[in-house]
Amino acid sequence: MAKEQLAAQQAPKSSGKVQSKMHVPAEQVAYANMINYGQWLGVGILVITFFIYMSGMMPGFVPPSEVAQTWHLSCEEFLKTNGMPHGWEWLGMLRYGNFLSLLGIAWLAGLTIIAYLAFLVPAYLKQKDTPFLTIVAVEIIVLVLAASGILGSGGH
Amino acid sequence: MMNTLIEKFNAFTVAVSSAMPDAANAVSAAAGNPDTPWWVWPAVLFVTTFVLGIVAVLAGVGGGVLFVPIVGSFFPFHLDFVRGAGLIVALAGALAAGPGLLKKGLANLRLALPVALIASTFSIIGAFIGLALPQNILQMALGATICAIAVLFIFSKNSDIPNVPGPDGLSKKLKISGTYIEESTGRQIDWTVHRTLKGYLTFIFIGLIAGMFGLGAGWANVPVLNLLMGAPLKLAVGSSKFLLSITDTSAAWIYLNKGAVLPIIAVPSVLGIMLGSQVGVKLLSKSKPKAVRYLVIAMLLFAGINSFLKGLGVM
Numbered sequence: 485m486a487k488e489q490l491a492a493q494q495a496p497k498s499s500g501k502v503q504s505k506m507h508v509p510a511e512q513v514a515y516a517n518m519i520n521y522g523q524w525l526g527v528g529i530l531v532i533t534f535f536i537y538m539s540g541m542m543p544g545f546v547p548p549s550e551v552a553q554t555w556h557l558s559c560e561e562f563l564k565t566n567g568m569p570h571g572w573e574w575l576g577m578l579r580y581g582n583f584l585s586l587l588g589i590a591w592l593a594g595l596t597i598i599a600y601l602a603f604l605v606p607a608y609l610k611q612k613d614t615p616f617l618t619i620v621a622v623e624i625i626v627l628v629l630a631a632s633g634i635l636g637s638g639g640h
Numbered sequence: 641m642m643n644t645l646i647e648k649f650n651a652f653t654v655a656v657s658s659a660m661p662d663a664a665n666a667v668s669a670a671a672g673n674p675d676t677p678w679w680v681w682p683a684v685l686f687v688t689t690f691v692l693g694i695v696a697v698l699a700g701v702g703g704g705v706l707f708v709p710i711v712g713s714f715f716p717f718h719l720d721f722v723r724g725a726g727l728i729v730a731l732a733g734a735l736a737a738g739p740g741l742l743k744k745g746l747a748n749l750r751l752a753l754p755v756a757l758i759a760s761t762f763s764i765i766g767a768f769i770g771l772a773l774p775q776n777i778l779q780m781a782l783g784a785t786i787c788a789i790a791v792l793f794i795f796s797k798n799s800d801i802p803n804v805p806g807p808d809g810l811s812k813k814l815k816i817s818g819t820y821i822e823e824s825t826g827r828q829i830d831w832t833v834h835r836t837l838k839g840y841l842t843f844i845f846i847g848l849i850a851g852m853f854g855l856g857a858g859w860a861n862v863p864v865l866n867l868l869m870g871a872p873l874k875l876a877v878g879s880s881k882f883l884l885s886i887t888d889t890s891a892a893w894i895y896l897n898k899g900a901v902l903p904i905i906a907v908p909s910v911l912g913i914m915l916g917s918q919v920g921v922k923l924l925s926k927s928k929p930k931a932v933r934y935l936v937i938a939m940l941l942f943a944g945i946n947s948f949l950k951g952l953g954v955m
Binding site for chain 2: 507508509511512513515516517519520522523526527530531533534537538548549551552553555556557558559560562563568570571572582585586588589590592593595596597604615616619620622623626627629630631633635
């Protein structure tokens, strides 16, 4: 952590002198930039793939009209009724418009993991900041476990 | 007694519907017609979330907290899919707002990362509980939670710069403190937090609720960071928005893996809220924040009571 920020932290108070510039740690700026570009890319993927799905350029595994007849069912019943795949199986079925549309959503949900690995782990390693390196490492494990489907996917 | 209450609620329904005529009338018209073509629903959902995006910005609340109760109450989708879409909506909103807040120093990694770890871990457990509960129980619990959030909005008072005598042992150990420049005055605000352990324990509950109901949890994050832990209000709001991008990520993966994220519901919702938020930001300077806030409280109460009655099987 930069010296100037440490100096400020050692004397917390509610208000102080007028300043023109604020120190923001480099890893925070790098993380922010990656999330910014990544989320715009994700939105772009969402728009394009959803258009492909809705326009019928790529058919849905289940046509939208049939999805509408079953979207009142619980997700477990919905999967069963429509013969939909579980967990990550959709990744092998990107020829169907509805699964292609999941790409943008998965990208948005995966951005945080990538940003943690790319910027926060190296930054805290370099700073030898063990508590925050541990927090970041455990967070990555939690998010990867959630994403992997190991904790449970498909029916209840 | 029950009939009188339901009559009064119906009158309330009319009052709230007239306050947001376009979206509410479109939904009512579509819902009342069983022959409504399938494509009408994503289209009406887009319009509704566009309006919600505007209202959310003007009222200073997250889109997710409005999305789940309103779409869950008035659209024909199962609550599993509404909560899945709600998490993606909250996640997209947090990812969009986070970078600017982080770069301006209005969100702080040292403040947000530990609470994000706790909330995201427990939001996974919340997601599993939510996906396992019967729909009627979940509807009632959601209704009660939304009403409680509305009451919190009515009575909660924030503190711009809380008085923190000094950091406690845990915040000192984790070096949770820093500075930011208050743009309106140009003053440097030096901050730290206290009651850190109590704050962290509260995030267990916040994570559970976020995962269980698919709600963004800004409504709970801000009071805990600001009033309990003593972070300055702007920093609490900024860090809360940023940490939603982590909390909602973990729960979103559970919903995705369970097949509870339908692109036909989630994508129009994300795009509607994002575009609405852009318009909301432009209208912000001309709006009357108090009036909009009252409208949001009315909408939440309306949707919360509606959800609770739906769970009871009354509606």
